[in-house]
Amino acid sequence: MLYVGGGIITSGAESDLLKFARTTGIPVTTTLMGIGCFPETDPQSLKWLGMHGTVYANYAVDECDLLLAMGVRFDDRVTGKVSEFAKKATIVHVDIDASELNKNKAVALPVLADVRQALKNLNQLLARRSHAHLPKRWAKWREKIEGWRKKYPFSYSPVPGRIMPQQVIEELCRLTKGEAIITTGVGQHQMWAGQFYDFHHPRSFLTSAGLGAMGYGYPAAVGAKVACPDREVIDIDGDGSFLMNVQELATAMAENIPAKAIIINNQYLGMVVQWEDRFFSSNRGHTFLGDPNDTQKIFPDYLPICRGFGVPAERITRPEEIRPALQRLLAAKTAYVLDVMVPYTEHVLPMIPAGATVKDIILEPMQLGDAPLQSEVPG
Numbered sequence: 001m002l003y004v005g006g007g008i009i010t011s012g013a014e015s016d017l018l019k020f021a022r023t024t025g026i027p028v029t030t031t032l033m034g035i036g037c038f039p040e041t042d043p044q045s046l047k048w049l050g051m052h053g054t055v056y057a058n059y060a061v062d063e064c065d066l067l068l069a070m071g072v073r074f075d076d077r078v079t080g081k082v083s084e085f086a087k088k089a090t091i092v093h094v095d096i097d098a099s100e101l102n103k104n105k106a107v108a109l110p111v112l113a114d115v116r117q118a119l120k121n122l123n124q125l126l127a128r129r130s131h132a133h134l135p136k137r138w139a140k141w142r143e144k145i146e147g148w149r150k151k152y153p154f155s156y157s158p159v160p161g162r163i164m165p166q167q168v169i170e171e172l173c174r175l176t177k178g179e180a181i182i183t184t185g186v187g188q189h190q191m192w193a194g195q196f197y198d199f200h201h202p203r204s205f206l207t208s209a210g211l212g213a214m215g216y217g218y219p220a221a222v223g224a225k226v227a228c229p230d231r232e233v234i235d236i237d238g239d240g241s242f243l244m245n246v247q248e249l250a251t252a253m254a255e256n257i258p259a260k261a262i263i264i265n266n267q268y269l270g271m272v273v274q275w276e277d278r279f280f281s282s283n284r285g286h287t288f289l290g291d292p293n294d295t296q297k298i299f300p301d302y303l304p305i306c307r308g309f310g311v312p313a314e315r316i317t318r319p320e321e322i323r324p325a326l327q328r329l330l331a332a333k334t335a336y337v338l339d340v341m342v343p344y345t346e347h348v349l350p351m352i353p354a355g356a357t358v359k360d361i362i363l364e365p366m367q368l369g370d371a372p373l374q375s376e377v378p379g
C-alpha cells in the first residue's frame, strides 16, 4: 500500500507519485491533508484513511505486508492505536523532517529525503527495465480490495423531506465536476466534504486538519479566490465555524472577491454532539448553538447578517431546493452564502473511535430514539 499525504502536495510530487503508482500498480490511500495528490476517481485510489476515512483503505492498510509511507506523519487520527496500525506490514517512511522518522511509529526503513526526489529516483530505477508484470502480480490483492470497496462505500440514509448534508456535497461535486477548490471549517461538515466530494488535483481541498481551527473556511476561500480567480472557490462550512470569522464577508465585498459559502446548518456543534451521543450518553455540554429560549427559531439568522455585509444569501430547507439553489450560488458573480438547514442527528460514518483499531470501526447509524435530545432543528 502507498500511504501518502501533505508532503506530496508541498513538494509538488503528484506527477511522480502517479507515475510510480502506475508502474507498480500499488493501491494508493491519502491522508486528509493529502487529498487531491492522487486523483480520487482513479481505480487505484482508495480515497483517504483514518478515523473517518474509507473502510476499504483502513482494511487494506491493516492487511498489507508493505506500507510505503510518503510525506505523512502517522497522525493519531490515522493510526488509532499506534501499536496495532499496519501491524502486518514492513513500513518504509520517507520524510524530509528527521524528527518525524520513528516518532509515532517505529518503522523498518526510515528515509530522510525530499519525497519528490525520492520518487524521481525510484521511477528512474524502475525505468531501467520493464515492470509490466508488476500490476498483474497484485491482481488477487486488488480483487480483495475491490470486494471491500463494493461492500463498504461511503453512504447515508435519507430522512424523508429533510436535506442530508452528504447529499448537498454530492450534488455540488456533480455540478462542479469535482473541479472546484473547496475550503472547510472544522467538524462534521469538514469530514463530509472530504468524503462526498471527489478531488482530482492537489491544493483543491483546503482544510485545517492538524490544528483543527474552526473559522478557517471563509478566509481561506477568500485567499484561494484571489490566488485562483478562474476557479470556482466554495467554503463548505459549519454554522459554528462560519460564525467565528463572519466578519470576512466585509473583505469579500470591499475587495470584490466572489468567494462562495455553503453553511451546513445543524444549529449545533455537530462533531462534539456526535461524541456526546457516542461516548457520553448524549449529555449536552453547551453544544446547542440556537436560541435556548426559543429552540424552534433559526439562530443566529445568517440572512440578515449577510445582507448587512451586502452579501446575497438564501436559505433552503427541502431536498428539491438543493440543485437550483446550488446553481444560483455557482452563477453568482459576487460573494454568496447558501444557508442549508440539516438535521443535527446525523453522524459521520464510518468512525474508528480515538485510540481504537479497525476492528472497532463503527458502521451503523445510532438509534437515537430514546436519547434525551433537544428539539429538532427547524425547517
Ligand SMILES: Cc1cc2nc3c(=O)[nH]c(=O)nc-3n(C[C@H](O)[C@H](O)[C@H](O)COP(=O)(O)OP(=O)(O)OC[C@H]3O[C@@H](n4cnc5c(N)ncnc54)[C@H](O)[C@@H]3O)c2cc1C
Pocket (backbone or CB within 6 Å): 004, 005, 006, 007, 008, 010, 011, 030, 031, 032, 033, 034, 048, 049, 050, 051, 052, 053, 070, 071, 072, 073, 074, 075, 077, 078, 094, 095, 096, 097, 100, 113, 114, 115, 116, 186, 187, 208, 209, 210, 211, 212, 271
Ligand atoms: C475532526 C477531524 C478529523 C480528522 N480525521 C482524519 C482522518 O480520518 N484521516 C486523516 O487522514 N486525517 C484526519 N484528520 C487530520 C489529521 O489530524 C492530520 O492533520 C492529518 O492526518 C495529517 O496528514 P499528513 O500525515 O499527510 O501530514 P501533514 O500534516 O500534511 O504533514 C506532512 C508530512 O510530510 C512531511 N513533508 C513535508 N514536505 C516534505 C517533502 N518535501 N518530502 C518529504 N516529506 C515532506 C512533513 O515533515 C510531515 O511529516 C482529522 C482532523 C480533524 C480536525
Ligand SMILES: Cc1ncc(C[n+]2csc(CCOP(=O)(O)OP(=O)(O)O)c2C)c(N)n1
Pocket (backbone or CB within 6 Å): 185, 186, 187, 188, 189, 190, 211, 212, 213, 214, 215, 237, 238, 239, 240, 241, 242, 264, 266, 268, 269, 270, 271, 272
Ligand atoms: C476554534 C475552535 N474551537 C473549538 C474547536 C473544537 N471543535 C471541533 S469541531 C467543533 C464543532 C464544530 O461545529 P460546526 O462548525 O457547526 O460544525 P459541525 O460539526 O456542526 O458540522 C468544535 C467545537 C475547534 N476545532 N476550533
Ligand SMILES: [Mg+2]
Pocket (backbone or CB within 6 Å): 187, 238, 239, 240, 264, 265, 266, 267, 268, 269, 270
Ligand atoms: Mg454545526
